[in-house]
Each structure stands twice: as C-alpha cells, then as structure tokens.
Amino acid sequence: MKAYERLLRYAAYDTQSDHHSTSYPSTAKQWVLLETLKDELLGLGLKAEMDQYGYVIGTLPGNAGAAVPTVALIAHVDTSPDASGAHVKPRIVKRYDGRPIVLDAVKNIVLDPAVFPWLRDNVGHDLIVTDGSTLLGADDKAGVAEIMTAVERLVADPSIKHGTVKIVFTPDEEVGQGTTHLSVKAVGADFGYTLDGSKVGEIAYENFNAAGVTAVFTGKSVHPGSAKKKMLNSIRLAAEFDALLPLSDRPELTEKYEGFNHPTELHGTCEKTTAEYIVRNHDVTRFERQKQDFRNAAAYLNQKYGDGTCALDIREQYQNMRTLLEHRMEIVEFALGAIRKNGLEPIVEPIRGGTDGARLTYMGLPCPNLGTGGYNYHGPYEYASINEMDQAVDVILTLLTDIAASTRS
Ligand SMILES: [Zn+2]
Structure with a gap:
C-alpha cells in the first residue's frame, strides 16, 4: 500500500484534540484511531501494545545484528483544535498544473500559489487537498502513514537490513501534551525521529x-x-x-x-x-x-x-534540543545523508517553537524532526504531496539501512 492511501484512510477518523479537556487523551475519539493503528501493526506481524494513556508502541525486531542501535519513529494522531477535523473529504488533484486550486467555489476558498508560494515546488505532483471546510490532518497523519508504509516494506523485504525499530504513535501533540505520560524507558530506543515536519528533506534539530x-x-x-x-x-x-x-x-x-x-x-x-x-x-x-x-x-x-x-x-x-544533540550529531548526520541519497537537498531550519522531539530529547531520547510532504497545517488550506510522501518513506528506509550499515562496518 502507498503512504497516501493510508493518509486517506486515517483522515476519515476525527482525532481533534482539546485544550480544555482534563482527560488523557484529551478526546475519547483519538482512542479509535490509536486502536486501529495498533491492530494494523499487529496485522503486519509486529508486536504492538497500547497503554492506559493511548500511546501505541510497536516493535519490529532488527535483522542486522545486536550492535545496531534501536531507532524510534514517532508521529502523533491528533489534529489541531484550530479547525474542524470531522467529515474530512480529501480530494486528489492529479499532476498539479501550478494554477490556483478552488477548494470551495461558493465560499471562494482557494489554494493559491500567490498566497502559498511553496505550491510552485509541487507543480507536476499529485496533491491531496480538502473541500475547504476542514483541515486535512496530514499533520500528522502523513507521518503516521509514512512510518506504517516503511514498516510494511521492511516486513515484506527481509533483504533490507535494519536494527530494531520502535514505532510510537502518540495523542495530544497539538495541545502540548504529546509526551506527558510517555515512558522513554518503555519505548526503549537509543534515539529517534519525529515525522512531523513539512516539506520532505526538512530536518529540524533546533528549537526555542x-x-x-x-x-x-x-x-x-x-x-x-x-x-x-x-x-x-x-x-x-x-x-x-x-x-x-x-x-x-x-x-x-x-x-x-x-x-x-x-x-x-x-x-x-x-x-x-x-x-x-x-x-x-x-x-x-x-x-x-x-x-x-x-x-x-x-x-x-x-x-x-x-x-x-x-x-x-x-x-x-x-529547551533547545540542539544543546544536547550537539554531542550526538551522528543522529542528525544520518538524516542529512539519507535525505541526500534520495536526491533531495536537506533543508535545515530552526523551529520557532517547541516540538515533542525537543521534550523527548530532554527526557533521554534524542529526536530531530523530519519533513513529511504536508503543508499549511491547522486549517482548510492544508494539503499533502503524494510524491513527497513517497519520498519521505524512502528517506525513512535509507535512514534505517544507513544506521545499520554504519554500525556493522
Ligand atoms: Zn504535528
């Protein structure tokens, strides 16, 4: 299955989180997708568990020797409280021609490259857009879909050598609670990557x-x-x-x-x-x-x-995760290398905010953030490039095989 097909499937689940809730996860509807993802990991033959807080942790055993580090791949299932995530009706725009895309003609909601100039980099791509009434949820279901698709490829092809992979799906990132109850010990990885950025090729390891x-x-x-x-x-x-x-x-x-x-x-x-x-x-x-x-x-x-x-x-x-990652720059170098090997120029941009990865880094799990091919998060102009989503899967696979290869040699 392709990553975008999974995104279309996951987008059908309303997983909006809620700032004002006192429960965890903040909304009960997040359980539904988390449970589905756990079952999907089990269906792929992995060990997977969901804990009392909703965190789903899956394990894909390594096939490249015990010395290879365990790597966590992390994405969040909730969508932003800023825009509705109910009844999302994604639409595919084939081979985008660079012109404005009308999302809702009646309300005049238009995805326009004059307003969002990065659309020009997506000319020729197949795009997934909204109907103008909800967000898409590529933040961060694109990340979820790419991790799941990479795992499926690893399971299907044992000739791809990799260390143990921990798959972590979390609730409530959008309300700043994505790591509140997460046990880094339970994840049990040496380091990790959040798949929660925008353009594929992006790598962020600095935040405020x-x-x-x-x-x-x-x-x-x-x-x-x-x-x-x-x-x-x-x-x-x-x-x-x-x-x-x-x-x-x-x-x-x-x-x-x-x-x-x-x-x-x-x-x-x-x-x-x-x-x-x-x-x-x-x-x-x-x-x-x-x-x-x-x-x-x-x-x-x-x-x-x-x-x-x-x-x-x-x-x-x-705190800025860079302060800690400066002593573990190989984690960043692996990602830069994997991005380049897939024909992309790495985009290193400081995050003007915080990330779950920054918190995890200080909890003992160093965790830069990678791009997924999703854009214009938290509103109806959100879209995803199917081409970039495929590339993001390739970047994940290269990353895991490179880490395994560098440790074995
Ligand atoms: Zn996100």
Whole structure:
C-alpha cells in the first residue's frame, strides 16, 4: 500500500484534540484511531501494545545484528483544535498544473500559489487537498502513514537490513501534551525521529528555549476624584513595565534565529494587574539576557515605587534540543545523508517553537524532526504531496539501512 492511501484512510477518523479537556487523551475519539493503528501493526506481524494513556508502541525486531542501535519513529494522531477535523473529504488533484486550486467555489476558498508560494515546488505532483471546510490532518497523519508504509516494506523485504525499530504513535501533540505520560524507558530506543515536519528533506534539530513570565503589579486604589499624590494605578505600572523591555525583542520584528518576548495576557484593575509573557530564543546566552531584562524592569519599578510593586515569576518551559544533540550529531548526520541519497537537498531550519522531539530529547531520547510532504497545517488550506510522501518513506528506509550499515562496518 502507498503512504497516501493510508493518509486517506486515517483522515476519515476525527482525532481533534482539546485544550480544555482534563482527560488523557484529551478526546475519547483519538482512542479509535490509536486502536486501529495498533491492530494494523499487529496485522503486519509486529508486536504492538497500547497503554492506559493511548500511546501505541510497536516493535519490529532488527535483522542486522545486536550492535545496531534501536531507532524510534514517532508521529502523533491528533489534529489541531484550530479547525474542524470531522467529515474530512480529501480530494486528489492529479499532476498539479501550478494554477490556483478552488477548494470551495461558493465560499471562494482557494489554494493559491500567490498566497502559498511553496505550491510552485509541487507543480507536476499529485496533491491531496480538502473541500475547504476542514483541515486535512496530514499533520500528522502523513507521518503516521509514512512510518506504517516503511514498516510494511521492511516486513515484506527481509533483504533490507535494519536494527530494531520502535514505532510510537502518540495523542495530544497539538495541545502540548504529546509526551506527558510517555515512558522513554518503555519505548526503549537509543534515539529517534519525529515525522512531523513539512516539506520532505526538512530536518529540524533546533528549537526555542522557552520560559513563561507572570508579572503581578500592585498599585494603590483611591477614589479618582481625590487621588492627587495618592493613587498608583497598577494598569499604568504594567504599561511602564512593558515599555522597559527592548523594542527589538518583539515577535512582529523577529524571524529565523531572533528571539522574542511576547505578552499573551493582561488583566487588571487600579489595585492589581497581572501580565503574562512568553520568552523565546534559540541561543541560551541571549535567552538568559532576555529573562534578565524582565528582572531589571521589575527591580526598577520596585525601586521607583516601593518594594512589592512588581512581583515576578519566571518558569522554564522547554529547551533547545540542539544543546544536547550537539554531542550526538551522528543522529542528525544520518538524516542529512539519507535525505541526500534520495536526491533531495536537506533543508535545515530552526523551529520557532517547541516540538515533542525537543521534550523527548530532554527526557533521554534524542529526536530531530523530519519533513513529511504536508503543508499549511491547522486549517482548510492544508494539503499533502503524494510524491513527497513517497519520498519521505524512502528517506525513512535509507535512514534505517544507513544506521545499520554504519554500525556493522
Ligand atoms: Zn504535528
């Protein structure tokens, strides 16, 4: 079976996750696809189990000797809460001609290369698009489909030499909980790859260092009619605080390796105001400097208006996986080599966010992220290139055979 046929099949399952849920997985409907995937792995002759949290872990024993490292291939089954994932009606556009693709003529929803210029790289490809009313779910069912298809090929052809492969399908990545209950010990791999990127040939092994900041401002509330020389309005304190942060560290002014501070929430009264920020940078030194900017701004207000005017809470959220992968660069080199061997030029881009792979890296399972051939995630303009999905399967197979070959020699 081809990877895209699996994507079409998996897209029929509504697996949208939910930010507001307190259960795990966040939505019961994710169980249905996870159970189906477990059965599919069993049907291919693998050992496979699903645990109490919904994680499906399959094992394909190696056939290249015991010294070959065990590699995990990881993808998530849930789709983004940002757009409906129910009643997805995928449509195949054969040999894409480079012109705008009308998804919904009535609502004028058009997949247009003028808006999404990367479509031009897909001219001549067979594409899978939506009907304009839902997302497609290639994020990350394309990754699931490619892993499953690679495993099927390995099972069918024992002449392909590889180490033990661990297949890991997870829920709730889109709500930031994809690794919350995952046991790296249960996975039992030396390292892994998430198949959760975009264009095939992409490899990402750098992401932001991330912290959350809560700043609480305490003012003095007095009747405004008799406030002269008495009132201290905490809403104004929050504004003054924000103005003390460097202007250049704003998301709307940054890209690539430039970090930012971003206010995400502000609520308050004259008496008390709370501001929430997120702080992001790939570079640890600059990241530390940004956090120091917050402390300096708080110290300035406390000196100017009195102790306790601004209380700061800085929480670490996640870290750049590069810091750890720098000591394990062969994991990245294997992927770069496999991409090149399949006639592709590797695209190395820093992730301006975090990934499950970044969390796994810090949990002890080093885990760069690879492209799947899916694009425009989290909305109705999402599409996948069937050609790139086939290439992604080939990249996985080359990767596994290269890792086995390098260890044996
Ligand atoms: Zn994803």
